[in-house]
């Protein structure tokens with residue numbers, strides 16, 4: 001089997017991308033953030049503290065004839081931005097892009113932190129990282145990808161994110177109409193559970209490409225691109241007036257600035273991120289100061305190829321016995 005689901009940016013800044021996910025019988029459709037950087041499928045629910053729900057769609061297990069409580073199971077997640085959620089676990093039928101996992105662990109939130117409450121466009125997350133990252137106790141539960149991989153024509157899913165428009169996630173198939181040229185594959189280190197790979201270098205604008213190993217994760221749930229200080233400094237050195245602002249917590253510049261393209265290497269291939277993607281968004285609505293789509297990864301401890309990078313490429317997440325990432329321009 002194979003399938004495809006449209007994914008849309010939740011706002012004009014492409015802060016996150018959501019997909020419709022059907023849960024239960026009859027179907028309850030929630031808009032979930034597909035996150036290759038985590039491995040819990042969790043949802044706002046009828047069990048979520050009422051004051052912490054603000055416009056989200058909720059999953060009500062009691063209204064589903066196929067829901068089952070997983071007795072004694074709990075979960076708790078914390079994301080890179082320190083946001084959190086936690087709760088209990090049900091199993092139910094889950095369908096994404098026409099592909100069904102008949103008994104998917106659905107982690108039902110009893111509580112969520114303020115940044116989830118204030119984000120009415122996200123009804124939860126669907127983690128597509130490796131099972132080692134799953135937070136369920138006393139034992140981890142499989143991801144949706146893990147539950148369907150055996151039924152897929154090919155053990156892969158692909159990401160085709162776009163700037164300010166709908167893209168797609170495909171399952172079980174590599175649609176060659178979605179990219180140009182050829183795919184270049186790189187090895188994935190699944191420890192501790194991210195899609196972690198080594199980029200072969202970078203280029204800033206028309207400057208010479210710098211061949212150097214840059215280890216990072218392909219993370220659809222992170223908005224921006226986070227790289228080593230030296231690379232980030234070299235990039236913004238080409239942007240007059242750019243500064244690393246304590247006030248805004250990162251590199252900012254005049255919104256009127258023209259930013260150079262940023263190239264990252266994957267093997268012998270090169271992915272070009274248009275400078276316009278790095279002129280990310282005003283620091284506050286209407287401000288003439290803009291926040292960069294490329295930021296410093298020092299405080300994170302790992303480099304993250306988030307949506308700013310991913311939306312410049314077509315990416316194959318290959319979950320075969322030797323996991324790997326395929327990259328192509330588009």
Ligand SMILES: Cc1ccc(-c2noc([C@H]3C[C@@H](O)CN3)n2)cc1F
Nearest residue numbers: 035037079080083115116122221222
């Ligand atoms: C309100 C909100 C907060 C965080 C996230 C979030 N989703 O994925 C990620 C990244 C960081 C890393 O933790 C795993 N992938 N962060 C989504 C939200 F809607």
